[in-house]
Amino acid sequence: MRVLIVEDEVRLAATLQDLMELNGYTADVCHDGEAGLDNALSDIYDVILLDVMLPKLDGFSVLRQLRSAANATPVLMLTARSEVTDKVTGLDCGADYYLTKPFEPQELLACVRALSRRQPELRNTDVLEYGDLKLEKNTFALSCAQRSVRLSRKEFDMLELLMRNRDIVITKENLLLKIWGYESDAEDNNVEVYISFLRKKLEHLHSGVKIKTIRMVGYCLEASAI
Ligand code: CA
Numbered sequence: 317m318r319v320l321i322v323e324d325e326v327r328l329a330a331t332l333q334d335l336m337e338l339n340g341y342t343a344d345v346c347h348d349g350e351a352g353l354d355n356a357l358s359d360i361y362d363v364i365l366l367d368v369m370l371p372k373l374d375g376f377s378v379l380r381q382l383r384s385a386a387n388a389t390p391v392l393m394l395t396a397r398s399e400v401t402d403k404v405t406g407l408d409c410g411a412d413y414y415l416t417k418p419f420e421p422q423e424l425l426a427c428v429r430a431l432s433r434r435q436p437e438l439r440n441t442d443v444l445e446y447g448d449l450k451l452e453k454n455t456f457a458l459s460c461a462q463r464s465v466r467l468s469r470k471e472f473d474m475l476e477l478l479m480r481n482r483d484i485v486i487t488k489e490n491l492l493l494k495i496w497g498y499e500s501d502a503e504d505n506n507v508e509v510y511i512s513f514l515r516k517k518l519e520h521l522h523s524g525v526k527i528k529t530i531r532m533v534g535y536c537l538e539a540s541a542i
Contacts, residue, residue, distance in 0.1 A: 317432060317453075318342045318473075320361040322352030322378065323394065324370050328417075332365060335421050341428070342473055344497045349373025356382050360477060360494060361389050362432045365424075366411075368395035368402065376409050383410035390431035394419075446479045447525040447539030449518075460521035467517065470495055474510050478527065478537050487534035511535060 319341045323329040329345045336343035344361075346352040349370040356364055356378065364382075368375040379391055393406040396417045403414045413427050444451040450459045456472045457464050467475065473495045478486060488507050495510075496502035515527055524540040 317362045318344070318360055319428065320352070320356055320364045321345045322347075322349065322356070322364065322370065322375070323367040324348060325367075332424075335424070336428075339425055342469075344494065347371075349375065349378045353378045353381055355493070356389065357385060357387060358490075358494070359387055359389065360480065363428050364389050364391045365428075366391050366393050368393060368406070376405055379406070379409040379411060392424075392427050392431060444476060444479045446482070446537055448523055449479070449521075449525050451475060451479060458517060458521065460518075460523040460525075463521045465517045465520060468513075470510055471514055471517070474507075475514055478535065481536070483536060483538075485530050485534050485536045490534065 317340070319336050321329055321332045321336070321343055323332060323345070324347050326347065329347065333343045333345050344355060346355055350372040352364075352366065352370065353373060355361075366375045366378060370378070373381075375393060375395070379393070382389070382391070390412045391410065393411040393414045394417060395402060395406075395414075406414050412431055415424060415427060442453050444453070448460045451457075451467075451472070452459075453476075456467045456469070458467050458475065459465075474491060477491065477494055488504050491507045492502055492504065496506065511527055511529075518525055518527070526538045526540065527535050528538045529535060
């Protein structure tokens with residue numbers, strides 16, 4: 317489960333990220349509306365936590381643009397303001413829920429759980445499949461026929477992203493951003509290291525799926541025809 321946090325108050329954003337990660341979510345943080353929209357449009361998130369007052373692009377505009385791009389990711393609006401008009405504006409823009417700061421961590425977690433359950437496709441995607449591979453989201457187990465290995469968190473996130481995007485090339489920058497987040501100082505070779513871990517595991521499984529390197533661009537999956 318991947319959560320995007322769009323919040324310009326750096327300490328609150330970090331607290332939210334810790335809270336999400338402690339509860340088993342992968343969480344990315346953006347500190348302004350433009351970066352938030354850009355990341356949200358990638359459509360890899362299960363839930364988006366969106367602040368209203370944001371630099372560059374406010375939360376309502378982010379939400380409006382997201383919905384007009386036919387992105388239906390559940391959005392939980394967060395704001396310090398409690399005026400009714402804000403709530404109405406938020407819901408009119410396509411927010412799924414509205415939480416006024418300060419809020420209890422338990423309340424936030426309950427909302428995130430409720431919103432992620434609402435996405436019908438998620439119920440059936442506990443197992444992702446590609447070629448001869450099956451990736452289990454609950455156990456991080458990757459299997460091929462009778463063989464199975466367990467992936468680390470980062471390996472899982474990376475392979476999940478590749479499997480969800482099927483035959484689309486994912487750039488190194490995108491992988492860095494989605495797996496390590498905006499604030500991280502991870503570099504390109506982190507991606508290479510994890511790709512090589514994944515390739516070893518695919519070999520071990522005798523899978524026909526390969527991670528193809530597209531020179532100077534990135535990676536994509538390829539299932540060989542047998
Ligand atoms: Ca703010």
